[in-house]
Amino acid sequence: MAASSTADCVIVGAGMSGMSTARTLAQQQPDLSVVVVEKDAAPGGRVQTDNVDGFLCDRGFQVFIEEYPMAKRTFDYKALKLRNFLPGALVLKGGEFNLVSDPIRRPQDLLASLLSPIGTFADKLKVGLYRLSCVRSTEEDIFSRPERPTVDFLRNELKLSDSMISSFFLPFYRGIFLAPLDRQSSRMFEWLFSLFARGPASLPEGGMGELARQLASGVKDLRLSTEVLRVERARDGTYVVALAGGETVKCRSVVLATDAPATLKLLSGVGVTANALSGSLADLFKPGLESWTFYWGLDQEAPIKAPILLLNGETERRLPFRINNMCFPSQVCGSYAPAGKALLSVTLCDSDEWRDKDESQVEPAVRQVLQDIWPDVMANAKFLRSYRIRYSQPSQEPPMKVPLQSDPTLAGTLPEGLVLCGDYMSTPTLNGALDSGERAAMCLLRTGVGRAEEAYAAATVT
Ligand SMILES: Cc1cc2nc3c(=O)[nH]c(=O)nc-3n(C[C@H](O)[C@H](O)[C@H](O)COP(=O)(O)OP(=O)(O)OC[C@H]3O[C@@H](n4cnc5c(N)ncnc54)[C@H](O)[C@@H]3O)c2cc1C
Known part of the structure; x- marks a missing residue:
């Protein structure tokens, strides 16, 4: 029985x-x-992590946002041994990585941020002023504000240039919400922006x-x-x-x-x-949003030393489908790779461009793009694993x-x-x-x- x-x-x-x-x-x-x-x-x-040949592969690239109110009440941060990302990102544009930082959290990045070709001087000023106002906003304030697609908010409220939006805000927030900016809620954007202004994103020593x-x-x-x-x-x-x-x-x-x-x-x-x-x-x-993260193990140190997110800000297409963001998680947290090695992750966000493809078709194409960026490094890179998560997140289309x-x-x-x-x-x-x-x-x-x-x-x- x-x-x-x-x-x-x-x-x-x-x-x-x-x-x-x-x-x-x-x-x-x-x-x-x-x-x-x-x-x-x-x-x-x-939220799981696999150990693949000594590399810690989170099931899809993800970060821990330390300012989440519920996370603060739930986790013992000290025991997690969190290692921080630098604020902002390095944006790949015109074949080069350009820094977009938060000079209020990193005053030493002020000059590099001002000189960076990502966004105009006016864009940087507007984002800086908005950042100052955001830190004073409560969650209740933000969720009671008018809601609209994020792209409208950036264009019509913050009055940012299209180039700033497409090179930085699009890949940064698409990496978080998986959808393009016209299918993201401005409230979610404002809330996340305020959390990033207040504190770091990080990775726990044992993986997510x-x-x-x-x-x-x-x-x-x-x-x-x-x-x-x-x-x-x-x-x-x-x-x-x-x-x-x-x-x-x-x-x-x-x-x-x-x-x-x-x-x-x-x-x-x-x-x-x-x-x-x-x-x-x-x-x-409603149907959710899909993501696909690929991991490679490098037999050498990472070509980018900073513990920072890498965004694809190239507007012209270089692939039949678009890489959104990359990262060397082992630069953020050394435990993600064995000593002397590095872990590289690449994420594709929800798109019909690859919906009907399988790993054997997509991995070589992604690798080819990486080889164009880092030819020496990728020559010996070992493909570890990919995570295709069909329901990565629910849709968050406004309202x-x-x-x-x-x-x-x-x-x-x-x-x-x-x-x-x-x-x-x-x-x-x-x-x-x-x-x-x-x-x-x-x-x-x-x-x-x-x-x-x-x-x-x-x-x-x-
Ligand atoms: C690639 C990726 C990146 C992300 N990045 C971030 C990020 O950077 N920051 C952030 O805040 N959020 C991020 N998220 C979102 C975040 O991970 C999720 O919102 C959250 O983990 C969802 O938790 P949940 O409990 O709602 O659902 P789930 O984690 O899906 O939990 C549901 C559980 O139910 C189990 N289950 C289902 N059916 C059955 C059944 N019949 N019997 C028994 N068990 C069952 C499943 O196995 C699963 O364990 C990311 C998500 C993904 C996929």
């Missing part, structure tokens, strides 16, 4: 959002029995996956390599969670902490389908309707005891995932998580 067990609450998914829910429940009501079920072999979801390991260390009952096949609701209002392998867990409440496509599949078990959702609720489940998206019950559409969390319910960031996870937990606690013992006093626990 298949095994059956009970719990007060089952959380499906051990990504940042699910583990944030587990953490909040444990803090607020430590006696609750909470089971977190994850189909992957490790926790973290989209260290964030997941730190969060998972507080989760008491974490079942890895276990897929949830179905969630159903019994007549008495309790839930039955069916796991791969035949086991079922009966519980009073369920948190679906999965990405939007996986959530939609599981919701069908409780009779909620995409057709039942309308307007902004249906928008939550984002952030307050409604935060409602874990989908404005009362879901049956009692079932709540959702994930970055698609908040902002498409690590902060958004943590925040939505906390909101889901608080929502359950407010409405009563439901104690399993009362419902299943007579159940056989195996």
